[in-house]
Amino acid sequence: MKKYQNILSFFLLIFTLGKAYTQSVERTMANLPEISEPLTVLDEATGWTLQDNGIWISGKNYIPNENADFNRTNDPENKLGKHNFIKIELREVLIQGEQHMVMLIYREGGYFEFETLREGWKSQEDVLYYVFKAGKLKQLLPDTATPGLTYVVNLDVFCMGKINAYDKKTYLQKIANHIQRQSVLKYPSQFTLLIVLMPVNTKQGKMIRVRFIEVFNKKSIYQRYFLPEYLPNLLAKYYYEIPYADFVQLVRRAPVYEDLISNPKTFMEYYRRGIAFFNRKNYNAAIADFERAIQLAPNEKIFLVYAYLGNCYFYLKQYQRALQAYNDAVNAKPADNEFINDWVRAVYNRGLTFFELDDINQACDDWHRAAVYGLPEAEKMVKKRCKK
Template sequence: MSPVQSSITEAKGWAMQDNGKWAYANNKIPHTDSRSNASRPGGLNQLGQDNFISIELRKIMIDDVQYNVLIKKYEDGEFEFPFLQREWKSFRSIDYYVFKGEKLKEMLPEDVPFNTPYLVDLNCYVAGKIKNFEESVFMGNRLILSSYATGVIGNFQASQAGYEDAIIRAIQDRKVGKIINDGNLILAVYPIKAKDKEMVRFKLIKAYKHENLIKIQTSPDNWRDLFEENFYEVGFNIYSNFIRESQAYFIELDKVITAYDSNYNWGLLRYQIGDYLGALEAFNKALEEDPSTDDFLIYSYRGNTRSKMGLHSTAIADFDKAISLRPKRIIDYPNWIRNYFNRGVAKYYMDNLTGACEDWKKAYDLGYGSASEYLMDFCGEKIK
């Protein structure tokens, strides 16, 4: 499973109160009881009707098909003695929903229907809940490669333990028929444009994969009613970035992977999900198809791939080649500069600190400001 590709971490939750007034809270939909909302005790009541810490999108490949994983992290808890409702224990949980990547187009249509609500049935491959999840632990003391700005994340160094493993196991069990998925998610979206403001109201509606129920829930007759009692609200740019940043990772693949572009795209996908061996094989096949390409990025990605596999010597050769293919378009220049930085990382792991510092200095002088931290921490440079 890929790292987080996009997320929403802040939203205003609104709820209609029993006194006819709207109440709101940050990242939480308040209760409908107007009197107790202001003075509810801790525990279950503080969770609101709904709440979230973050809503994230990731990607995973299932049988060579691109899927997304929507992960909602939220405050949760339970009573040690439920019948007596005593001894409340707080913890954090996750709801996850795995759906085909092509659904992203429905979540944010090209022509956004402002002032008209719409629903998207994600038709989930698998869905579930993980109570009291433990965050994956990031590995320390490791230099991070710079990512190139084409939608591939290059700095994920996390252990795939914890909730990621649980989600992957659920996908595998669904694939081999050990479990039957009856969970689903319907995304309700209401983009609003009023004067100079653009915002989006949205709801995540848990559902069952039952044909008649889905028809009723997604009927246009019910769309506007969904937003009459409660919803989350964010700026339109926040919602659109949430979808578009993840869409940037969706790559149209040819069914027969033989041409340069198809192998190149396949390599990018494998790189995103951490399958570096598969990525390397795809990049190699692409270069066999077109060994004279002047596209520096394929050498950049193959260099990053080899670095992540510990093949630093051959990674340096790839970065050398990428640097030799200076781009003609100004828009490609920032990505090209990163080759100096990433070559410096590879040299560092080859115990060539002098060479690493020279490359980081070159990257910094050419405009890659992030190299300053490495120059100060590893090379003794003083950067103002």
């Protein structure tokens, strides 16, 4: 068991079984892919534009139009620039068992109520979204990137779109619906997104210049952007400039394990994919992977696997099965103190399961047991539910 626990230790950072009782599962359509909470966020960059007079102008979180310095009017549309963003997020989604990323660009937008007269400006916030395979993140910031050299990455998007005046309560569901439709139709996206990048060393430190280009998803059209003679022109007139460390945080902190997701074969691969399904609230798929992982290591009692399995059944309100899994987790108490806190959470969650099964005495026994180890949630439940 020791060899597996050493490998599993990385995943303790995302092991949150102690929250199982208080979290609710809100799913409007069971078959929709689940889009995760934000994994990484970028909320600041400097946009640069070269004017016709040879002078560069800049703006925070937007790339100015070429005439912005001359156009001193209050034209609201001109102030939006060539491109702008409020923040850029990366989220995760599993599509047919394969890890994808959703890049969301929240931006300022608007329209004229009277377009011909350019009067009656209505401001709004829009969101652009691009869904692509997670492995593409590695291409955005390769170890071989050389300062001063421009390179281009085609995200080869699965699907993409724009939601004008997006509703914060429903926009993720709209994106999930688009992903679902694309999965059924199985034809390539009509458009794709190219990202132009160049690391540079400046007086302000190491930066990376970035430009987004939406193009038709046809090789005959987008391949010209990759030609050596064309590359130097891509960042010659406008781009975003982002601190290199911030860009590293954006693209490298999001975990990428698409190779394991596609075709798992080992205990660890099934375990990791099970976690991915669990985090997306796809509990039935997670159960299948955790049970397969257990089959591949039948003589090893890995309490974390059983604890996750119990948590899946708990969310599905299959409390008897959850109890059985938690029993296996609790009975496989690790000898290594490094894992005790997570084992204690399994004890606590078994108490929650007993509570759902109307066995308050057994529930209190587990909560008392977990409270001895100093788990705050257990101490609260003892005070609230258990007789002194």
